[in-house]
Structure formats: C-alpha cells, structure tokens
Amino acid sequence: MSGATSHRYVGRRVVRLDGAPKVRGEAAYLGDRAVPGLLHGVVLRSPHPHALIRRLDTRRASVMRGVRAVITAADVPETRYGIYIKDATVFARHRVRFAGEAVAAVAADTLEAARAAVAAIEVDYEPVPAVFNAEDALRDDAPLVHPEWEQYDAAPILVRLGNRSTRGVIRVGNVEEGFAKSFRIFEHRFTTAKVHAGYTEPRGAIGFWDDDGSCTVWSSTQLPFAVQETLADAVGLPSSKVRVVATTLGGGFGGKLTVGVEHHAVLLARSARAPVKVVSTVEEELTSSLPRQPAIVDVKTGVDRDGRILAKQGRIILDTGAFSGSGPQTASSCTNTLHGPYNIPNVLLEGVSVYTNNITTGAFRAPSGPIGNFACESQMDIIADSLGIDPLELRLRNIFHEGDKGPSGAVLAAVGLEECLLRAADAIGWNERRPGKDRGKGIACGWWMTTGMTSEVDVTLHRDGRVVLNSGAVEIGTGALTGAAQVLADDLGVAAEQVTVIGGDTRDSPYDYGAQGSRTTFCVGNACKNAAVEMRRALAIMAAPVLGVAPDVIELRDAAAHGDGRSIPFAELLGDEGVKVRGVFTAPAVPHEASRLENHMSPAWHAPSFHAHAVDLSVDEDTGDVTVHRYVVAQDVGFAINPTYVEGQIEGGAVQGIGQALFEEIVSRDGIVQNPNLTDYKMPTMQDVPTVETILVQYPTAHGPSGAKGVGEPPCIEPPATIANAIAAATGARVPTLPMTAERIC
Ligand code: MOS
Known part of the structure; x- marks a missing residue:
C-alpha cells in the first residue's frame, strides 16, 4: 500500500472483470x-x-x-x-x-x-372511449385515462391536470424580446417514435x-x-x-x-x-415493457445575422402511455437537450408528459435525450443552410465554453465541446461535405448530465493482500465496476488483479442507488476513493500501538505501516477476517432551478458531458435505403478510467442511436401494437452499421473520480440528428420524423 496515488491502473485498459465469465458461459443470467x-x-x-x-x-x-x-x-x-x-x-x-x-x-x-x-x-x-394521440389527450373534452384521480390531490412532484402528467420548464430571459430583436425566426415541428430499450x-x-x-x-x-x-x-x-x-x-438500458x-x-x-x-x-x-416515449416537438428559434441564437421557445409533448413509467426527469431532460449546449440569452422550453391509452413507456438510456437533440440539431442545420453559414461554424459560434452559465444558472466547468466538434469534423473530412451524388456528411452535438445520489461500498483487505469490493450497484454490462476496482487498486496501492468485485444483493451489499443515469463509475468510483481513505485511517490506528507512535505520523507503503524508523507488514497487523471499511459517496438531489423540479440530474453538482457525432452516408435514389459508410463520435468523457470500456459504451450507444434514427419503431394503431416481434421491429445488425470510430476528449471534472464524467447514456443521443443532417446534405430533403425509413426519405 503506497503512500501516494500512483495511477498504475486508472487510465489503463484493464481487462473487464465480468468479461471472462460471460465469454466462457459461466455467468448465470436469470434464465439460467x-x-x-x-x-x-x-x-x-x-x-x-x-x-x-x-x-x-x-x-x-x-x-x-x-x-x-x-x-x-x-x-x-x-x-x-x-x-x-x-x-x-x-x-x-x-x-x-x-x-x-x-x-x-x-x-x-x-x-x-x-x-x-x-x-x-x-x-x-x-x-x-379511449385517447391515443397525445395532442388530443390535452384537449378539455378528451377521455380521461385516470378519471378517479380527479378526486385526489396529486403527489407533490406530479403536475396533474386532465391527462397531463409531469412537466419540466426552462425559463431564461424574455423570449418575446429575443424574437423582437431577431433577424430571422425559424419554426419547425419534429416527431419521434416509440422505441424498445433493446436489451x-x-x-x-x-x-x-x-x-x-x-x-x-x-x-x-x-x-x-x-x-x-x-x-x-x-x-x-x-x-x-x-x-x-x-x-x-x-x-438494461433503462428498461x-x-x-x-x-x-x-x-x-x-x-x-x-x-x-x-x-x-x-x-x-x-x-x-x-417500458419503451422510450414518442414525442411531438415544436421549436421556434430566433437568430441574428451571424447566426447567433437570440431566443428559443419550444414545447415537447411526450406520450407517456397509460402510466408514467419514467418519472419527472424525462419531461425535464428533453428540455435540456432541446436547449442544446448553446449560450442562449432568452429561453422558454416546456416538456409535458401526457397520459394516453397507448402502452406505458419508461426510462431508456438518456431518457428523452435524443428527442430534444433531434429537434435542436436538425434545426441548427436548417438555420445554417438558410443563412449560408457552414453548420459546423454555426455551432462553433453558439456553443458553451468554460465559465459560461448553463440554463440552470450553474457555471460550467470542464467544457470539451469545441474540441469534440473540431476533431469529429476533422475525422469525417468535413471540408468535403457532399463528396458525391446522393452522398453527404452530417454533424451534430449535445450535452448530458450525470445522475448523482448515493453509493456505498464495503471494502475488505485480507492478510494475503486480496481486496474484496462489495457494491450494491449492478454491473450493467459496461465494465463500470472494473473501473471502480481500478480506482480502488490505485488508492490502496494494490494490483487491480487482487481486487474481487461482489454485490448486487440487498441483504449482503451496502446501499447503492443503482446502475442508471451514467452514474455508476462516477458514484461508485467516488465511494471507492472514500473507502480507501477510511482503510488508510483504520490501518494507521491498528499500527500505532504496535509501533508505539501516534496514528498521524504513520506512513503506509509497500504493504506495511512505517513510523519512527520501525515498520510492520499489514499481514502481521491483520487477523483472519482482514479489515473492512465502508466508503460512502452522496451527491444530493439539487433543485434544478431552471426546471423548477426536484431533479436528480444536477448540473450545479456535476460537470455535464459534451459530445459531437459525424457521419458519412449515401442514400439510394431509387429505394431510399441509407448506407452508413463511416460514423465518428468525439466525446468529452472527463477522464477515461478504462479507455476500452469507454470506447465500448460509445460504440454500443452509437449503434443503438443509429437504430433509433433509421429503423426502430413500435407501431400502434388505436392502442394496439402492430409489430410485437423482432421481424417487424427492426433493430440494427452488423450489416447496418460500420465500425464506430471513437475519439476520447478529456476535460477532467473536479467532481468525478480521477476527473471522469458520466459516459454511458450520451452516445445514443446524437445519431438521429447527425444522420438526418447527412441525409439532407445528400438528398436536399429534410426528414423531420423518426425513424427515417426509406418511405419517409423517398
Ligand atoms: Mo438509464 S435510462 O438511467 O438506465
């Protein structure tokens, strides 16, 4: 156990601890x-x-x-x-x-x-009588999905009025004044589909x-x-x-x-x-199950002659189905992505979740993120084309930089967005945006918050140097707990191979808020850092009487405690049980001032992640089929604790996003799902996607373990807009509806 953090494992491509059992068929899934x-x-x-x-x-x-x-x-x-x-x-x-x-x-x-x-x-x-269309459901004469609620007081976080469920609002400045000063105003409607979480x-x-x-x-x-x-x-x-x-x-993906x-x-x-x-x-x-809600997005944006955004107003109507499966943050996070990672002086955005007699929806990787982003980033390209400004340049004129205030009023630190945009553009060869007939390139960018809440870990150091990390978080399949083990290994000065991860058991594991919201590495990693501090304190206290010195003069290194010229190896200090400590990390729910909701996504606490995607594709002019030739993601991950699993998250998320962009839709008619099978519900396969090229941009946040930001959800946010922009570049046709199937393109 060395005195200083040596970073021997953090930042390295340590092989995933959960990988080998899965590949060998030893991992026991529920069905097994x-x-x-x-x-x-x-x-x-x-x-x-x-x-x-x-x-x-x-x-x-x-x-x-x-x-x-x-x-x-x-x-x-x-x-x-x-x-x-x-x-x-x-x-x-x-x-x-x-x-x-x-x-x-x-x-x-x-x-x-x-x-x-x-x-x-x-x-x-x-x-x-039933209601299937979210706009119809908002009318005063619409059948009520939950008529009995009229008799009750709504739960405090729910805003219920007729079929309205939850609501999120961003309000900054005065949009009317912003529009009055605008050189041009753009108004558009975009719609998105109901998609399965895809596990x-x-x-x-x-x-x-x-x-x-x-x-x-x-x-x-x-x-x-x-x-x-x-x-x-x-x-x-x-x-x-x-x-x-x-x-x-x-x-899992939220489902x-x-x-x-x-x-x-x-x-x-x-x-x-x-x-x-x-x-x-x-x-x-x-x-x-609980698919992503389909949505209708109306957005109005005013810009000056140079394309600087002066005002943005919009409303997103989410069809939550018969029950509200994903809580209030969905109505709020769609407004964050509709806002986009831009400095805008006047903003009024509303997300409304509406009950209908369609199937219940729920949380899906970056809840409602792609909905707002598809509208925001499609419209950015429309504005750019209309003003004769390059879409990349238009974004660079408007994006957040370090020290800017986000819509919640929180000052943004660690903003790697410009570098993401420039590197994604460079990698895709942006200077040649229309490389041939029916071929085009698209770019889009965005931001996303990491969820906080509580993670606790129990860490046991055994005599033989083995360390057991017990976490109530579930290894969702990202490698996040391998990352936590890397953090722990460095802070304890042991080899990562000596760390065993167990957990996911409410009886035998300490509490964890769970594998969701891009929070696992962030929160469990921070809890591991705190556990290492506790472990060092516990060892010093144990060694002090043996060495005859005060605990605070003890140094811990080379698996031994040193003080006053003498030392004792940990193996001699520890009994058969070893020593066990608990590390706790809590990022409290901070009121999201902008949305006026108690929102567990708290930009005041966590530096958001930033991302830019770029694609090169062609569209068959006869059939409308899209072939994606290259797909590039540049993501500001803060710091990549394990580059391999970070890249894996980005590749998987991009593929999932390409599915939302081009193929996936649960089709309902009068509330009845028409395609409840995997033949008619098309998901992307290896045939449909190229190798996803990843660029890790690293602007460390002071809040994350070793500077890491939340990584898992973001990569599925930008593909729909990125692909829509490339289809427009290739064909001249703007598709405002997801998925962008061949029929909708032709
Ligand atoms: Mo995620 S939708 O918080 O699993």
Missing part, C-alpha cells in the same frame, strides 16, 4: 437459474386499450391440471409501483388503460399448463418464500434496492424481510429500472407456496 420445484408464471394481459372489467372469473383456470396458483388484483393490496412508476398497480383493478396491462397471473408446473390456464380465465370487458435478455424474476415469512427475489434488474422497496410495499413486509439478488444482466415481473413472481410464489419464475416473452417486451 433454477431451484427444485420451480413453477412457471404467465401473465394475462388486457386486449383492450381502455375498458371496464365487468367480470373476472378464474374458477375454471384454477382447477386445470398442473395449475398451482391464480392471482388477480383481489389478491394484492392496492399498492403503487414506487420508484419510477408511481401510478401503476400490479394488476388492473376494475379498469384497464392499455392493451398489455396485467389483469391476472397463473403459476403452473409447466409453461404450457400456465399458458392454457391463462387462456381459460374469463373476463368481460366493457370498452370505454437482449428479456426481463425476468424468480420469487420464493422462506419458512420465516421473508421472501427472496432473483431479478434481472438494474436497481435491486428499488425493487426491494417496491416489493416490500406490495407484499406488506418491511424491507428487511425482502431480499433482492440481481443476476448477471443481459443489458430494467422498473419493477414488473418481480411482483408477479413473488406474489405467485406466495400463493403457490413454491418458487415461481416469470420471464417476459418477446411479445410482452414489445407491448408491456
């Missing part, structure tokens, strides 16, 4: 888990988008062969889902509000028996009960502690009686932030008195 006597659970879902349940009869299903439990809302207290979905219930009660809402569930010896029993449950529905492992859970009346859930979740809290509510137990163990995650199948597994297990596994089918993934 089994226990003796495991039953299979299947959920009955509403075929109607809006209907009253007049009769629900489970008698016939209950007596079928192999059936062990049938449950409905009658078996569950009227509980809310808690974090994120604050307004949904476990099963529909008297009324269904979207096609896909859970109505009942069955546990049986086999999957086939459970499916047969679900089909035998008798339900009489009485359809009632390859479906959501799944196994629930079982112990004889002492406590329950355990194995879950494919990003947030074991949130699952614990909401499940405790549903089963009427204190949290201490509910244990949630996160299994190896096959992707596994919310409790869903866990409720059904644990409640079925209680009724059946046996363990129950529930795994979503592909159809359920596309009808009753």
Whole structure:
C-alpha cells in the first residue's frame, strides 16, 4: 500500500472483470437459474386499450391440471409501483388503460399448463372511449385515462391536470424580446417514435418464500434496492424481510429500472407456496415493457445575422402511455437537450408528459435525450443552410465554453465541446461535405448530465493482500465496476488483479442507488476513493500501538505501516477476517432551478458531458435505403478510467442511436401494437452499421473520480440528428420524423 496515488491502473485498459465469465458461459443470467420445484408464471394481459372489467372469473383456470396458483388484483393490496412508476398497480383493478396491462397471473408446473390456464380465465370487458394521440389527450373534452384521480390531490412532484402528467420548464430571459430583436425566426415541428430499450435478455424474476415469512427475489434488474422497496410495499413486509439478488444482466438500458415481473413472481410464489419464475416473452417486451416515449416537438428559434441564437421557445409533448413509467426527469431532460449546449440569452422550453391509452413507456438510456437533440440539431442545420453559414461554424459560434452559465444558472466547468466538434469534423473530412451524388456528411452535438445520489461500498483487505469490493450497484454490462476496482487498486496501492468485485444483493451489499443515469463509475468510483481513505485511517490506528507512535505520523507503503524508523507488514497487523471499511459517496438531489423540479440530474453538482457525432452516408435514389459508410463520435468523457470500456459504451450507444434514427419503431394503431416481434421491429445488425470510430476528449471534472464524467447514456443521443443532417446534405430533403425509413426519405 503506497503512500501516494500512483495511477498504475486508472487510465489503463484493464481487462473487464465480468468479461471472462460471460465469454466462457459461466455467468448465470436469470434464465439460467433454477431451484427444485420451480413453477412457471404467465401473465394475462388486457386486449383492450381502455375498458371496464365487468367480470373476472378464474374458477375454471384454477382447477386445470398442473395449475398451482391464480392471482388477480383481489389478491394484492392496492399498492403503487414506487420508484419510477408511481401510478401503476400490479394488476388492473376494475379498469384497464392499455392493451398489455396485467389483469391476472397463473403459476403452473409447466409453461404450457400456465399458458392454457391463462387462456381459460374469463373476463368481460366493457370498452370505454379511449385517447391515443397525445395532442388530443390535452384537449378539455378528451377521455380521461385516470378519471378517479380527479378526486385526489396529486403527489407533490406530479403536475396533474386532465391527462397531463409531469412537466419540466426552462425559463431564461424574455423570449418575446429575443424574437423582437431577431433577424430571422425559424419554426419547425419534429416527431419521434416509440422505441424498445433493446436489451437482449428479456426481463425476468424468480420469487420464493422462506419458512420465516421473508421472501427472496432473483431479478434481472438494474436497481435491486428499488425493487426491494417496491416489493416490500406490495407484499406488506418491511424491507428487511425482502431480499433482492440481481443476476448477471443481459443489458438494461433503462428498461430494467422498473419493477414488473418481480411482483408477479413473488406474489405467485406466495400463493403457490413454491418458487415461481416469470420471464417476459418477446411479445410482452414489445407491448408491456417500458419503451422510450414518442414525442411531438415544436421549436421556434430566433437568430441574428451571424447566426447567433437570440431566443428559443419550444414545447415537447411526450406520450407517456397509460402510466408514467419514467418519472419527472424525462419531461425535464428533453428540455435540456432541446436547449442544446448553446449560450442562449432568452429561453422558454416546456416538456409535458401526457397520459394516453397507448402502452406505458419508461426510462431508456438518456431518457428523452435524443428527442430534444433531434429537434435542436436538425434545426441548427436548417438555420445554417438558410443563412449560408457552414453548420459546423454555426455551432462553433453558439456553443458553451468554460465559465459560461448553463440554463440552470450553474457555471460550467470542464467544457470539451469545441474540441469534440473540431476533431469529429476533422475525422469525417468535413471540408468535403457532399463528396458525391446522393452522398453527404452530417454533424451534430449535445450535452448530458450525470445522475448523482448515493453509493456505498464495503471494502475488505485480507492478510494475503486480496481486496474484496462489495457494491450494491449492478454491473450493467459496461465494465463500470472494473473501473471502480481500478480506482480502488490505485488508492490502496494494490494490483487491480487482487481486487474481487461482489454485490448486487440487498441483504449482503451496502446501499447503492443503482446502475442508471451514467452514474455508476462516477458514484461508485467516488465511494471507492472514500473507502480507501477510511482503510488508510483504520490501518494507521491498528499500527500505532504496535509501533508505539501516534496514528498521524504513520506512513503506509509497500504493504506495511512505517513510523519512527520501525515498520510492520499489514499481514502481521491483520487477523483472519482482514479489515473492512465502508466508503460512502452522496451527491444530493439539487433543485434544478431552471426546471423548477426536484431533479436528480444536477448540473450545479456535476460537470455535464459534451459530445459531437459525424457521419458519412449515401442514400439510394431509387429505394431510399441509407448506407452508413463511416460514423465518428468525439466525446468529452472527463477522464477515461478504462479507455476500452469507454470506447465500448460509445460504440454500443452509437449503434443503438443509429437504430433509433433509421429503423426502430413500435407501431400502434388505436392502442394496439402492430409489430410485437423482432421481424417487424427492426433493430440494427452488423450489416447496418460500420465500425464506430471513437475519439476520447478529456476535460477532467473536479467532481468525478480521477476527473471522469458520466459516459454511458450520451452516445445514443446524437445519431438521429447527425444522420438526418447527412441525409439532407445528400438528398436536399429534410426528414423531420423518426425513424427515417426509406418511405419517409423517398
Ligand atoms: Mo438509464 S435510462 O438511467 O438506465
């Protein structure tokens, strides 16, 4: 253990700790888990988008062969889902509000028996008027999705009026004055699609009960502690009686932030008195998971003769579906990305989340980020072309620099945006923007906040030098916990190979807010730094009486404590248990002044990340097919603790963003999903994307471990606008609608 931080591992391409078990097939995903006597659970879902349940009869299903439990809302207290979905219930009660809402569930010896029993449950529905269009839903005479709420006071963070859900606002200066001074004013509408979070492992859970009346859930979740809290509510137990163990995650991307199948597994297990596994089918993934909300964006921007933005006004209407699956930050973060990373003196932007009888939506990597960015950055190119200014130059005239104030009033530090833009442009060969017929290049940029909140870690140093890092965060698949281990190794002066990471278990791990919001490396890494301080203090206190000196004169190096010319190796200080300390990091929720929402994305606390994307593509003039030749991302990551996994995040995010740009859409007609399968819901494959070229730009933030900023969400934000701008350069046609399918281009 050396005295100073030596940075032997931080910044290096340490091989991911979770990599080898996954590649060897040793990692146990939820679907791989089994226990003796495991039953299979299947959920009955509403075929109607809006209907009253007049009769629900489970008698016939209950007596079928192999059936062990049938449950409905009658078996569950009227509980809310808690974090994120604050307004949904476990099963529909008297009324269904979207096609896909859970109505009942069955546990049986086999999957086939459970499916047969679900089909035998008798339900009489009485359809009632529904609303499917978010703009229609805002009208005074629209059918109410939650008519009973009229009787209640809304929860404090929710702004409810008719079908309105949550709202976020950015207000700076006076937009009317800004428009009055403008040389030109541009007004546009953009629309975006509902897209699935795209994880390859479906959501799944196994629930079982112990004889002492406590329950355990194995879950494919990003947030074991949130699952614990909401499940405790549903089963009427204190949290201490509910244990949630996160299994190896096959992707999450925000779609596994919310409790869903866990409720059904644990409640079925209680009724059946046996363990129950529930795994979503592909159809359920596309009808009753929590995709990104589709949106309508109206934006009006005033500029001076030189293209400097004087005023921006806009409204984003997010169709949240029947329930509000992603909380208030979605309505707020779309306004941040519609604002963009620009100095604008007069701003009035509003994000409104609206209930409809469409399927419930939720959090998806950079919630609503691409929606605002698509509008902001498409319009920047329209303005540039109209004023005869190069799109890159127009951005450079308006972007944030170090010391500028963001829309929340917070002073921005560590702003690597100019370098991102210049390097992305250079890499794509920007000086030749239209390299040939039907071929064009596009550029777009943006910013994103890192989520704060609390991470705790327990760190144990053993006699033989091994270090165990126990974190309640889940390794979502990014390598973030490898990064945390690198930070810890350096601060403890041990080899990264000596660090073992365990955790994701609400009983055996310290609290963590969870793998979300680009926060894991940031917050767990900071908690590791604090744990290292605690460890050094603990060792000094242990060594002081042995060496006969005060703890504060002790130096720690070479795996020994030194003082007054004498020393003692740690191996001799430590007992068999080793020494265990806790490191805590908390970035409190700071009121987001601009949005006037208690928002856990707090620009006052964290330096945002900045990014620029560039693409070179061609469009087939006969078919409208787009071929992406090259794709470049320059991202200011603060500091790359592990360049390999940072690049991996950027590559994956860009591919996901290309999918949103060109292919992906959950298509609904009158509330019914038309393409609930992976043939008609097209995701990008290796055929559709080139190698993503990554450029790591590093403007370290004082708040992050070793200067690191949040990395994971941003790379999926800019691809739609980048590609739209390149399609416009190639064809002269502006596509304002996502996805930009061949039909929309031609
Ligand atoms: Mo993310 S949408 O916070 O997993």
